[in-house]
Amino acid sequence: MSLQEKECTEELRQYMIPYLENETVCSMDEYVQHGTTSTLQHCLSVMRLSCALASRLHIRVNYHNLAIGALLHDFYLYDWHNHQDEGPLHGFAHPHIACRNAVLYFQVCPEIQHIISTHMWPLTLRNVPHSREAVIVCLVDKYCSTLETLAGIWHFARSRCFRREI
Secondary structure, rough: OOOOHHHHHHHHHHHHHHHOOOOHHHHHHHHHEEEEEEEHHHHHHHHHHHHHHHHOHHHHHHHOHHHHHHHHOOOOOOOOOOOOOOHEEEHHHHHHHHHHHHHHHHOHHHHHHHHOOOOOOOOOOOOOOOOOOHHHHHHHHHHHHHHHHHHHHHHHHHHHOOOOOO
């Protein structure tokens, strides 16, 4: 990691403290997202990997907007497995719910709102990511979701199929 990358990482870490220490953001750790991964763990993974990808590939982005958009992209604040209001439409509805919550709790700028509201493309056909930051979060979210789901399936299979009787 270069000195410039280390300085950027430290600056970003300081900038993210109000979000990471926020009680409502921390409450996302109570909800399961994919497999055995909590919503907060998922969002932190998307945030870290999005920033790392942009840095590694030397993509010019606004790292503050990228990090906040990635952290809050699933800021919908409910367990989607048991939520009655959205039911099977959770995938379509949650970007807008997360965006509304981000505006309500943090008054995020339109660029961050765009990152959050377009992260489910192509499922949400009309909400196409247009900024570099939104495209990165959209792609990294798919990558992390896939890994977390596969890890959850492996964990379940291992606990059910590979138990040894002693």
